[in-house]
Amino acid sequence: MRLIVLGPPGAGKGTQAQRLVVNHGLVQLSTGDMLRAAVAAQTPVGIEAKAIMETGKLVPDSVVTGIISDRLDDDDIKGGFILDGFPRTLKQADALERLLAEKAMPLDGVIILEVDDDALVERVAGRFTCASCGTGYHDTFKPTKTDGVCDVCGSAEFKRRADDNAETMRTRLQAYYKDTAPLVGYYYAKGKLKSVDGMAGIDAVGAEIDALLADMKG
Ligand code: ADP
Ligand code: ADP
Ligand code: ZN
Numbered sequence: 559m560r561l562i563v564l565g566p567p568g569a570g571k572g573t574q575a576q577r578l579v580v581n582h583g584l585v586q587l588s589t590g591d592m593l594r595a596a597v598a599a600q601t602p603v604g605i606e607a608k609a610i611m612e613t614g615k616l617v618p619d620s621v622v623t624g625i626i627s628d629r630l631d632d633d634d635i636k637g638g639f640i641l642d643g644f645p646r647t648l649k650q651a652d653a654l655e656r657l658l659a660e661k662a663m664p665l666d667g668v669i670i671l672e673v674d675d676d677a678l679v680e681r682v683a684g685r686f687t688c689a690s691c692g693t694g695y696h697d698t699f700k701p702t703k704t705d706g707v708c709d710v711c712g713s714a715e716f717k718r719r720a721d722d723n724a725e726t727m728r729t730r731l732q733a734y735y736k737d738t739a740p741l742v743g744y745y746y747a748k749g750k751l752k753s754v755d756g757m758a759g760i761d762a763v764g765a766e767i768d769a770l771l772a773d774m775k776g
Contacts, residue, residue: 565671568682614729671756689715
């Protein structure tokens with residue numbers, strides 16, 4: 559299957575994408591993760607993206623579209639993928655449409671996670687990830703089973719994102735409502751959109767997504 563998970567910052571896109579990787583064998587394509595890796599490696603893209611990401615604004619369309627275009631040529635995504643955090647603008651959606659048409663890889667569906675702004679702020683404030691395997695956690699909603707130890711790989715090192723602060727979050731929400739929310743209508747008009755109540759717990763949201771996927775497979 560080829561899916562997009564759409565939703566505001568902190569909605570649970572990465573969490574649900576990680577679940578789909580484990581349960582459905584899809585590959586997660588997160589432009590946020592790819593950009594953070596480029597920043598850490600100080601590549602030219604990373605150097606350009608760093609300052610923009612720190613303010614909460616969007617990285618230029620051409621940069622992210624280039625990254626995704628290259629990634630879609632890799633063999634590991636042939637069995638299906640889930641785009642997390644891309645596309646984020648109408649320009650990116652049009653570029654993706656062209657890329658997928660060229661590669662004869664049509665999209666199966668677009669899942670939108672609906673979450674209230676207050677909950678988003680709370681989710682982002684408590685977010686942390688394993689520095690070693692990337693598994694996502696939350697101080698309150700998804701703590702590690704043993705304090706300070708990753709459930710998946712046993713590492714004791716964790717990271718918090720520089721942009722997960724209240725001030726940057728305001729800019730990110732503005733960017734979402736201005737530039738990304740129009741994609742809801744865009745995919746609805748194409749008959750691809752599936753709306754999910756993202757306010758429920760992580761497992762309940764996952765179950766709703768699983769039911770949608772079963773439906774799509776028919
Ligand atoms: P979130 O968890 O808030 O949805 P991401 O990890 O997807 O955040 O993205 C973090 C930051 O990386 C964004 O605020 C933006 O600066 C940049 N970014 C990620 N994906 C894109 C994209 N598709 N287009 C433009 N900028 C992006
Ligand atoms: P996104 O990728 O959309 O920015 P994440 O998947 O990183 O969002 O989730 C943001 C934070 O909220 C993480 O700390 C995650 O553990 C937590 N979280 C994700 N889904 C839920 C949920 N349904 N209920 C409560 N917390 C959640
Ligand atoms: Zn880990």
